[in-house]
Amino acid sequence: MPPIFQTSTYVQQAPNVHKGYDYARVGNPTRTALEKLIAGLEGADECACFASGCAAMDAVLKMFRPSDRIIASNDLYGGTYRLFTEVFAPFNIDFVFVDMTDIDQVKQAYNEQTKLLWIETPTNPLLRVVDIQALTDFARHNDILSLVDNTFASPYLQQPLELGADMVLHSTTKYLGGHSDVIGGAVATSDEEIMEKLRFQVKTTGAVPGPMDCYLTLRGIKTLSVRMKQSVENAKAIADFLDNHPAVGQVNYPGLESHQQHEVARKQMKDFGAMVSFSLKDDSQEKAKEFTSRTKIFALAESLGGVESLISHPASMTHGSMPKKVREKAGLQDSLIRLSIGIEDQEDLIDDLDQAFE
Numbered sequence: 001m002p003p004i005f006q007t008s009t010y011v012q013q014a015p016n017v018h019k020g021y022d023y024a025r026v027g028n029p030t031r032t033a034l035e036k037l038i039a040g041l042e043g044a045d046e047c048a049c050f051a052s053g054c055a056a057m058d059a060v061l062k063m064f065r066p067s068d069r070i071i072a073s074n075d076l077y078g079g080t081y082r083l084f085t086e087v088f089a090p091f092n093i094d095f096v097f098v099d100m101t102d103i104d105q106v107k108q109a110y111n112e113q114t115k116l117l118w119i120e121t122p123t124n125p126l127l128r129v130v131d132i133q134a135l136t137d138f139a140r141h142n143d144i145l146s147l148v149d150n151t152f153a154s155p156y157l158q159q160p161l162e163l164g165a166d167m168v169l170h171s172t173t174k175y176l177g178g179h180s181d182v183i184g185g186a187v188a189t190s191d192e193e194i195m196e197k198l199r200f201q202v203k204t205t206g207a208v209p210g211p212m213d214c215y216l217t218l219r220g221i222k223t224l225s226v227r228m229k230q231s232v233e234n235a236k237a238i239a240d241f242l243d244n245h246p247a248v249g250q251v252n253y254p255g256l257e258s259h260q261q262h263e264v265a266r267k268q269m270k271d272f273g274a275m276v277s278f279s280l281k282d283d284s285q286e287k288a289k290e291f292t293s294r295t296k297i298f299a300l301a302e303s304l305g306g307v308e309s310l311i312s313h314p315a316s317m318t319h320g321s322m323p324k325k326v327r328e329k330a331g332l333q334d335s336l337i338r339l340s341i342g343i344e345d346q347e348d349l350i351d352d353l354d355q356a357f358e
Protein backbone atom coordinates (compact mmCIF):
# COMPACT_ATOMS: atom_id res chain seq x y z
CA MET A 1 0.00 0.00 0.00
CA PRO A 2 1.28 3.51 -0.71
CA PRO A 3 2.40 4.97 2.62
CA ILE A 4 0.76 8.13 3.96
CA PHE A 5 3.62 10.63 3.78
CA GLN A 6 2.45 12.87 6.60
CA THR A 7 5.11 15.52 6.12
CA SER A 8 5.34 19.16 5.08
CA THR A 9 8.95 18.99 3.92
CA TYR A 10 11.73 16.61 2.80
CA VAL A 11 15.38 16.38 3.81
CA GLN A 12 17.73 17.38 0.98
CA GLN A 13 21.20 15.93 0.34
CA ALA A 14 22.57 19.34 -0.67
CA PRO A 15 20.79 22.62 -1.49
CA ASN A 16 18.25 21.77 -4.15
CA VAL A 17 19.56 18.21 -4.53
CA HIS A 18 16.74 15.90 -3.48
CA LYS A 19 14.74 12.81 -4.43
CA GLY A 20 12.06 14.66 -6.42
CA TYR A 21 10.26 16.29 -3.52
CA ASP A 22 11.26 19.51 -1.79
CA TYR A 23 8.11 20.90 -0.14
CA ALA A 24 4.69 19.31 0.28
CA ARG A 25 2.62 22.11 -1.27
CA VAL A 26 4.40 21.29 -4.52
CA GLY A 27 4.32 17.52 -4.23
CA ASN A 28 3.80 14.57 -1.92
CA PRO A 29 4.40 10.89 -2.79
CA THR A 30 0.93 9.82 -1.59
CA ARG A 31 -0.56 12.49 -3.82
CA THR A 32 1.65 11.37 -6.71
CA ALA A 33 0.31 7.81 -6.31
CA LEU A 34 -3.26 9.14 -6.54
CA GLU A 35 -2.45 11.36 -9.52
CA LYS A 36 -0.91 8.44 -11.40
CA LEU A 37 -3.92 6.25 -10.66
CA ILE A 38 -6.50 8.81 -11.85
CA ALA A 39 -4.42 9.62 -14.95
CA GLY A 40 -4.38 5.90 -15.73
CA LEU A 41 -8.15 5.54 -15.28
CA GLU A 42 -8.81 8.47 -17.60
CA GLY A 43 -6.22 7.42 -20.19
CA ALA A 44 -4.30 10.65 -19.55
CA ASP A 45 -0.55 11.20 -19.38
CA GLU A 46 -0.88 13.20 -16.17
CA CYS A 47 -3.22 14.35 -13.46
CA ALA A 48 -3.10 17.11 -10.84
CA CYS A 49 -5.04 16.64 -7.61
CA PHE A 50 -6.65 19.41 -5.60
CA ALA A 51 -8.25 19.99 -2.21
CA SER A 52 -11.75 19.84 -3.75
CA GLY A 53 -13.55 19.68 -7.07
CA CYS A 54 -14.12 23.43 -6.76
CA ALA A 55 -10.38 24.02 -6.21
CA ALA A 56 -9.69 21.98 -9.38
CA MET A 57 -12.17 24.15 -11.32
CA ASP A 58 -10.61 27.30 -9.86
CA ALA A 59 -7.14 26.24 -11.06
CA VAL A 60 -8.45 25.56 -14.58
CA LEU A 61 -10.25 28.91 -14.76
CA LYS A 62 -7.08 30.79 -13.81
CA MET A 63 -5.61 29.75 -17.18
CA PHE A 64 -7.95 32.28 -18.81
CA ARG A 65 -7.75 36.06 -19.11
CA PRO A 66 -10.19 39.01 -19.15
CA SER A 67 -12.50 39.04 -22.17
CA ASP A 68 -11.95 35.32 -22.85
CA ARG A 69 -15.27 33.56 -23.42
CA ILE A 70 -16.17 30.20 -21.88
CA ILE A 71 -19.28 28.42 -23.16
CA ALA A 72 -20.83 26.19 -20.51
CA SER A 73 -23.83 23.97 -20.04
CA ASN A 74 -26.87 25.75 -18.57
CA ASP A 75 -27.62 22.66 -16.48
CA LEU A 76 -24.60 22.13 -14.26
CA TYR A 77 -23.56 21.88 -10.62
CA GLY A 78 -24.74 25.00 -8.73
CA GLY A 79 -21.29 25.53 -7.20
CA THR A 80 -19.74 25.62 -10.68
CA TYR A 81 -22.28 28.25 -11.69
CA ARG A 82 -21.45 30.25 -8.53
CA LEU A 83 -17.70 30.04 -9.19
CA PHE A 84 -18.22 31.23 -12.78
CA THR A 85 -20.64 34.05 -12.10
CA GLU A 86 -19.55 35.32 -8.70
CA VAL A 87 -15.78 34.77 -8.71
CA PHE A 88 -14.54 34.85 -12.32
CA ALA A 89 -17.18 36.96 -14.12
CA PRO A 90 -16.19 40.02 -11.99
CA PHE A 91 -12.66 39.57 -13.43
CA ASN A 92 -14.28 39.92 -16.86
CA ILE A 93 -14.21 36.33 -17.97
CA ASP A 94 -17.26 36.03 -20.19
CA PHE A 95 -19.47 33.01 -19.47
CA VAL A 96 -22.29 32.00 -21.80
CA PHE A 97 -24.69 29.26 -20.70
CA VAL A 98 -26.46 27.16 -23.31
CA ASP A 99 -28.25 23.84 -23.61
CA MET A 100 -25.30 21.77 -24.80
CA THR A 101 -27.51 18.92 -25.95
CA ASP A 102 -28.27 21.27 -28.87
CA ILE A 103 -24.98 21.90 -30.70
CA ASP A 104 -26.55 24.79 -32.63
CA GLN A 105 -26.81 26.72 -29.38
CA VAL A 106 -23.07 26.18 -28.83
CA LYS A 107 -22.33 27.36 -32.39
CA GLN A 108 -24.41 30.48 -31.84
CA ALA A 109 -22.64 31.29 -28.57
CA TYR A 110 -19.22 30.93 -30.19
CA ASN A 111 -17.25 34.06 -31.08
CA GLU A 112 -13.59 34.97 -31.70
CA GLN A 113 -12.96 35.36 -27.96
CA THR A 114 -14.11 31.84 -27.15
CA LYS A 115 -11.38 29.77 -25.49
CA LEU A 116 -13.10 26.84 -23.81
CA LEU A 117 -16.16 24.57 -23.90
CA TRP A 118 -17.07 23.52 -20.35
CA ILE A 119 -19.07 20.31 -20.63
CA GLU A 120 -20.82 18.49 -17.81
CA THR A 121 -22.43 15.17 -18.72
CA PRO A 122 -24.65 13.65 -17.46
CA THR A 123 -25.75 17.05 -16.21
CA ASN A 124 -26.52 17.89 -12.61
CA PRO A 125 -29.41 17.59 -11.74
CA LEU A 126 -31.44 17.00 -14.93
CA LEU A 127 -29.33 14.08 -16.19
CA ARG A 128 -29.20 15.37 -19.74
CA VAL A 129 -26.51 13.75 -21.85
CA VAL A 130 -24.23 15.91 -23.97
CA ASP A 131 -22.59 14.44 -27.08
CA ILE A 132 -18.92 14.75 -26.09
CA GLN A 133 -17.48 13.73 -29.47
CA ALA A 134 -19.65 16.24 -31.38
CA LEU A 135 -18.60 19.09 -29.10
CA THR A 136 -14.91 18.22 -28.95
CA ASP A 137 -14.89 18.01 -32.77
CA PHE A 138 -16.37 21.51 -32.83
CA ALA A 139 -13.77 22.74 -30.30
CA ARG A 140 -10.85 21.25 -32.23
CA HIS A 141 -12.15 22.62 -35.52
CA ASN A 142 -12.22 26.12 -33.98
CA ASP A 143 -8.93 25.71 -32.15
CA ILE A 144 -10.39 26.07 -28.67
CA LEU A 145 -10.10 23.83 -25.61
CA SER A 146 -12.69 21.49 -24.16
CA LEU A 147 -13.15 20.22 -20.63
CA VAL A 148 -15.52 17.53 -19.38
CA ASP A 149 -16.62 17.39 -15.76
CA ASN A 150 -16.80 13.60 -15.48
CA THR A 151 -17.93 13.53 -11.86
CA PHE A 152 -21.39 12.07 -12.51
CA ALA A 153 -20.19 9.22 -14.72
CA SER A 154 -16.76 8.37 -13.26
CA PRO A 155 -14.01 7.00 -15.52
CA TYR A 156 -15.55 3.55 -15.12
CA LEU A 157 -18.51 4.61 -17.29
CA GLN A 158 -17.11 7.34 -19.51
CA GLN A 159 -13.69 8.41 -20.79
CA PRO A 160 -13.89 11.92 -22.24
CA LEU A 161 -10.23 12.14 -23.35
CA GLU A 162 -10.83 9.23 -25.72
CA LEU A 163 -13.74 11.24 -27.12
CA GLY A 164 -11.45 14.18 -27.86
CA ALA A 165 -11.61 16.33 -24.71
CA ASP A 166 -8.46 18.19 -23.66
CA MET A 167 -9.15 17.99 -19.92
CA VAL A 168 -11.26 15.84 -17.67
CA LEU A 169 -12.22 17.13 -14.25
CA HIS A 170 -13.48 15.33 -11.15
CA SER A 171 -14.88 16.05 -7.81
CA THR A 172 -13.12 12.98 -6.35
CA THR A 173 -15.41 13.55 -3.36
CA LYS A 174 -18.01 11.57 -5.30
CA TYR A 175 -17.63 8.20 -7.09
CA LEU A 176 -13.83 8.05 -6.98
CA GLY A 177 -13.69 8.46 -3.19
CA GLY A 178 -16.96 6.58 -2.98
CA HIS A 179 -17.54 6.61 0.78
CA SER A 180 -18.59 10.18 1.61
CA ASP A 181 -15.56 10.56 3.86
CA VAL A 182 -13.24 12.85 1.90
CA ILE A 183 -13.29 16.02 -0.24
CA GLY A 184 -11.03 16.25 -3.29
CA GLY A 185 -10.68 17.21 -6.92
CA ALA A 186 -8.59 16.30 -9.96
CA VAL A 187 -7.83 17.38 -13.51
CA ALA A 188 -6.34 14.87 -15.95
CA THR A 189 -4.87 15.72 -19.35
CA SER A 190 -2.30 14.61 -21.90
CA ASP A 191 -1.59 18.20 -22.92
CA GLU A 192 1.81 19.18 -21.49
CA GLU A 193 1.18 22.90 -21.71
CA ILE A 194 -2.07 22.63 -19.75
CA MET A 195 -0.42 20.43 -17.13
CA GLU A 196 2.43 22.89 -16.73
CA LYS A 197 -0.10 25.66 -16.02
CA LEU A 198 -1.97 23.47 -13.54
CA ARG A 199 1.22 22.48 -11.73
CA PHE A 200 2.11 26.16 -11.53
CA GLN A 201 -1.27 26.79 -9.85
CA VAL A 202 -0.70 23.88 -7.46
CA LYS A 203 2.69 25.29 -6.46
CA THR A 204 1.60 28.92 -6.36
CA THR A 205 -1.89 28.90 -4.88
CA GLY A 206 -1.60 25.58 -3.01
CA ALA A 207 -5.17 24.23 -2.89
CA VAL A 208 -3.77 20.72 -2.43
CA PRO A 209 -5.23 17.61 -0.80
CA GLY A 210 -3.56 16.31 2.35
CA PRO A 211 -1.83 12.92 2.29
CA MET A 212 -4.52 11.24 4.40
CA ASP A 213 -7.19 12.46 1.96
CA CYS A 214 -5.15 11.11 -0.95
CA TYR A 215 -4.86 7.78 0.82
CA LEU A 216 -8.63 7.60 1.42
CA THR A 217 -9.30 8.41 -2.23
CA LEU A 218 -6.76 5.81 -3.37
CA ARG A 219 -8.46 3.23 -1.19
CA GLY A 220 -11.91 4.24 -2.47
CA ILE A 221 -10.86 3.85 -6.09
CA LYS A 222 -9.89 0.22 -5.52
CA THR A 223 -13.60 -0.69 -5.42
CA LEU A 224 -14.83 1.77 -8.08
CA SER A 225 -15.88 -0.90 -10.56
CA VAL A 226 -17.81 -3.10 -8.13
CA ARG A 227 -19.51 -0.10 -6.51
CA MET A 228 -20.50 1.33 -9.88
CA LYS A 229 -21.89 -1.98 -11.12
CA GLN A 230 -24.11 -2.40 -8.06
CA SER A 231 -25.19 1.26 -7.97
CA VAL A 232 -26.07 1.28 -11.68
CA GLU A 233 -28.07 -1.95 -11.35
CA ASN A 234 -30.00 -0.42 -8.44
CA ALA A 235 -30.49 2.84 -10.35
CA LYS A 236 -32.01 1.05 -13.35
CA ALA A 237 -34.53 -0.75 -11.14
CA ILE A 238 -35.40 2.46 -9.28
CA ALA A 239 -35.81 4.46 -12.51
CA ASP A 240 -38.23 1.77 -13.76
CA PHE A 241 -40.10 1.79 -10.46
CA LEU A 242 -40.46 5.59 -10.56
CA ASP A 243 -41.39 5.60 -14.24
CA ASN A 244 -44.34 3.32 -13.47
CA HIS A 245 -45.45 5.04 -10.27
CA PRO A 246 -48.77 6.94 -10.47
CA ALA A 247 -47.53 9.79 -8.22
CA VAL A 248 -44.47 10.52 -10.37
CA GLY A 249 -44.35 13.06 -13.18
CA GLN A 250 -41.11 13.15 -15.15
CA VAL A 251 -38.22 10.70 -14.52
CA ASN A 252 -34.74 11.73 -15.68
CA TYR A 253 -32.45 8.75 -16.18
CA PRO A 254 -30.33 8.22 -19.32
CA GLY A 255 -31.00 4.48 -19.18
CA LEU A 256 -34.73 4.89 -19.89
CA GLU A 257 -35.52 4.46 -23.56
CA SER A 258 -37.80 7.48 -23.29
CA HIS A 259 -34.82 9.68 -22.26
CA GLN A 260 -34.16 12.26 -24.97
CA GLN A 261 -30.46 11.47 -25.28
CA HIS A 262 -30.70 7.73 -24.57
CA GLU A 263 -28.89 6.91 -27.82
CA VAL A 264 -26.05 9.37 -27.13
CA ALA A 265 -25.65 7.85 -23.66
CA ARG A 266 -25.56 4.37 -25.17
CA LYS A 267 -22.88 5.51 -27.59
CA GLN A 268 -20.52 7.26 -25.18
CA MET A 269 -21.12 5.56 -21.82
CA LYS A 270 -20.43 2.00 -20.79
CA ASP A 271 -23.63 2.10 -18.71
CA PHE A 272 -26.13 4.74 -17.66
CA GLY A 273 -24.94 5.86 -14.23
CA ALA A 274 -26.48 5.84 -10.79
CA MET A 275 -28.05 9.31 -10.55
CA VAL A 276 -31.79 9.68 -11.04
CA SER A 277 -33.97 12.77 -10.73
CA PHE A 278 -37.73 13.07 -10.89
CA SER A 279 -40.66 15.32 -10.21
CA LEU A 280 -43.91 14.48 -8.48
CA LYS A 281 -47.20 14.71 -10.39
CA ASP A 282 -48.31 17.14 -7.71
CA ASP A 283 -45.83 19.71 -8.94
CA SER A 284 -45.39 21.65 -5.69
CA GLN A 285 -42.15 22.50 -3.96
CA GLU A 286 -43.72 21.69 -0.58
CA LYS A 287 -44.63 18.14 -1.59
CA ALA A 288 -41.15 17.56 -3.03
CA LYS A 289 -39.51 18.81 0.16
CA GLU A 290 -41.84 16.70 2.26
CA PHE A 291 -41.00 13.61 0.21
CA THR A 292 -37.26 14.14 0.76
CA SER A 293 -37.71 14.12 4.51
CA ARG A 294 -39.89 10.97 4.50
CA THR A 295 -37.32 8.44 3.30
CA LYS A 296 -35.51 6.33 5.88
CA ILE A 297 -32.71 4.63 3.95
CA PHE A 298 -32.12 7.45 1.47
CA ALA A 299 -30.43 10.04 3.69
CA LEU A 300 -31.37 13.66 3.04
CA ALA A 301 -28.00 15.23 2.22
CA GLU A 302 -25.99 17.10 -0.40
CA SER A 303 -23.38 15.23 -2.45
CA LEU A 304 -23.50 11.94 -4.35
CA GLY A 305 -21.47 8.97 -5.43
CA GLY A 306 -21.05 7.25 -2.06
CA VAL A 307 -22.02 3.71 -1.13
CA GLU A 308 -25.03 5.04 0.80
CA SER A 309 -28.05 6.33 -1.11
CA LEU A 310 -28.85 10.02 -0.76
CA ILE A 311 -31.89 12.12 -1.57
CA SER A 312 -31.89 15.87 -2.13
CA HIS A 313 -33.96 18.82 -3.24
CA PRO A 314 -31.68 20.60 -5.76
CA ALA A 315 -33.57 23.92 -5.92
CA SER A 316 -32.98 24.59 -2.22
CA MET A 317 -29.76 22.60 -1.73
CA THR A 318 -27.08 21.93 -4.40
CA HIS A 319 -28.52 24.56 -6.78
CA GLY A 320 -29.68 27.10 -4.21
CA SER A 321 -27.02 29.55 -5.40
CA MET A 322 -28.55 29.66 -8.90
CA PRO A 323 -31.19 32.40 -9.20
CA LYS A 324 -34.71 31.00 -9.64
CA LYS A 325 -35.01 32.55 -13.10
CA VAL A 326 -31.79 30.89 -14.27
CA ARG A 327 -32.92 27.56 -12.84
CA GLU A 328 -36.26 27.82 -14.59
CA LYS A 329 -34.64 28.75 -17.89
CA ALA A 330 -32.55 25.58 -17.66
CA GLY A 331 -35.68 23.53 -16.88
CA LEU A 332 -34.87 22.92 -13.22
CA GLN A 333 -38.24 23.00 -11.44
CA ASP A 334 -38.57 23.64 -7.70
CA SER A 335 -40.38 20.31 -7.46
CA LEU A 336 -37.40 18.26 -8.68
CA ILE A 337 -36.01 15.52 -6.41
CA ARG A 338 -32.55 14.03 -6.96
CA LEU A 339 -31.38 10.57 -5.93
CA SER A 340 -27.84 9.28 -5.66
CA ILE A 341 -28.23 5.53 -5.69
CA GLY A 342 -25.87 3.54 -3.51
CA ILE A 343 -25.08 -0.13 -3.18
CA GLU A 344 -27.71 -1.14 -0.61
CA ASP A 345 -30.20 -3.95 -1.21
CA GLN A 346 -32.39 -3.02 -4.18
CA GLU A 347 -35.67 -4.08 -2.59
CA ASP A 348 -34.93 -2.11 0.56
CA LEU A 349 -34.36 1.02 -1.54
CA ILE A 350 -37.58 0.58 -3.52
CA ASP A 351 -39.57 -0.19 -0.35
CA ASP A 352 -38.17 2.98 1.18
CA LEU A 353 -39.36 5.13 -1.73
CA ASP A 354 -42.70 3.30 -1.69
CA GLN A 355 -43.34 4.10 1.98
CA ALA A 356 -42.38 7.74 1.35
CA PHE A 357 -44.97 7.93 -1.46
CA GLU A 358 -47.57 6.41 0.91
Ligand code: PLP
Nearest residue numbers: 052053054077124151171173184
Ligand atom coordinates in the same frame (compact mmCIF):
# COMPACT_ATOMS: atom_id res chain seq x y z
N1 PLP B 1 -18.65 18.97 -10.25
C1 PLP B 1 -19.82 18.35 -9.99
C2 PLP B 1 -20.58 17.73 -11.12
C3 PLP B 1 -20.31 18.28 -8.68
O1 PLP B 1 -21.49 17.68 -8.44
C4 PLP B 1 -19.56 18.89 -7.63
C5 PLP B 1 -20.03 18.85 -6.23
O2 PLP B 1 -21.14 18.45 -5.94
C6 PLP B 1 -18.36 19.54 -7.95
C7 PLP B 1 -17.94 19.54 -9.26
C8 PLP B 1 -17.56 20.24 -6.88
O3 PLP B 1 -16.81 19.34 -6.15
P1 PLP B 1 -16.41 19.50 -4.61
O4 PLP B 1 -17.68 19.45 -3.81
O5 PLP B 1 -15.49 18.35 -4.36
O6 PLP B 1 -15.72 20.82 -4.47
